[in-house]
Amino acid sequence: MNGFENGYYKEITPNGYGICIKAKEVLFSKQSPFQKVEVIDTDSTLGKILTLDDLMMVTEGDEFHYHEMIAHIPMMHHKAPKSVLIIGGGDGGTIREVLKHKTVERVVLCEIDGLVIEASKKFFPTVACELDNPKVEILVQDAIEYIKNKKDEFDIVLIDSTDPMGPGEGLFTEEFYTNVKNSLKKGGIMAAQSESPFANPEEIRKMYVLLKKVFPITATYTSNMPTYPGGYWAWAFCSEDVKPLSYFAEDRYEDIKKSCKMYNREYHNARFALPEYLKKALGY
């Protein structure tokens, strides 16, 4: 059974393997209208962890692996991103990274579950640290509704969602992706978390079939994510007019790099090189 039990937090994928963390106590556990939100204090270098329906979302120790990749890879492909939409991401980690780009004037966070924001502000101050930044508009609402009929509004849309089950399910549809595409300005880019290449090959394959129907340019990029299944994560890079590695924001680079633990230019360039099994699965 997944969750906290007998001194361990355990999370086993349907493949029969997963992560195990020595844990001390449940600091927070509440059922929202959407999911069970828990914060567990671990007895590990990962520090506190946030789980949704007993699935790992954030650990203090390794969250930078995920947040730097979802934010800076697309952001550094844009000359001057001013308006950014984050869908999900109520923990605030993606906002923190996005706001490192001095060009940004407005970030909309559309998170369906206010309880995630509440728990993150209380227990993850190093992640949630920019949620109250005046450039941030927090909308506690369903992004599926929010995104409908948006036109030419965002330079960057980041889909920092849960898995394609539960409240995140409607974020993995052709209609939703089409609405995201329409919400982008010229030169705009969508990046979306796209599951574990090794542990969820079928989920990731289905997702890219839809993305390719909607966006003329799609790619995937990957990076290590220690506490997610397989220790390996993928993000979709989608646009109408921006190809991967076609532009790099030299002017912002030093500023971004010095604030990052993962991100640098060589690492950025290397993200789009995929292992052979993943290229085949996604048809690249």
Next chain:
Amino acid sequence: MNGFENGYYKEITPNGYGICIKAKEVLFSKQSPFQKVEVIDTDSTLGKILTLDDLMMVTEGDEFHYHEMIAHIPMMHHKAPKSVLIIGGGDGGTIREVLKHKTVERVVLCEIDGLVIEASKKFFPTVACELDNPKVEILVQDAIEYIKNKKDEFDIVLIDSTDPMGPGEGLFTEEFYTNVKNSLKKGGIMAAQSESPFANPEEIRKMYVLLKKVFPITATYTSNMPTYPGGYWAWAFCSEDVKPLSYFAEDRYEDIKKSCKMYNREYHNARFALPEYLKKALGY
């Protein structure tokens, strides 16, 4: 406690986190003069696993992540590797990959523990499949002794060892690396497993301090390894005269790629791009 218990194989690093796999039964468990060798049948897509002193060495499901990287990255930097020494690697996975290179005439496997070879032959036929190849010489002996006084004998040396504790400890010393360097021919390359960048930052730092004392050219390359700590693994690339990415064996490429699940040219080139925290830790 690490190991098989109550339907799970569990392995927790000193950092307090690790892997957990649904498991069915222990198929093999023997104490050799060096370590406890176990084979466990899991109830997961990983299939059977081989552990040494309750540390994960091989799973049938993800072993290609490791074996393709330790072998093909250095091998593809060599024009015509003929003689290869593998230290450790008694499971046979590295031999299998090395022998995909048609230039290879002789592979010496120097494995201290014959019980690892025995268990692998019996339970891991897809990994151990080339151990009886006539090009392979199997030496069940301590590589520390074997490598002394070797001169200009190998094109490639691959250190496919356990961690720097237990029987593997003497394989992480300046004297040993010096002997390996002396055993290399002109244009020769050593690659060595070098632990988890995220989970063992101190171990990896110490190892590279020694390597840099011995080899004029050192680099590190990394890749996803789902069942090793942090889901992320590093290998050292060391030589007297071959720089990383200075040569690529075009003539063998198609042949190697078609037999691999991970390896391709873009992925090869991207391996040397390190996350910022690792560059800093290793001084690159």
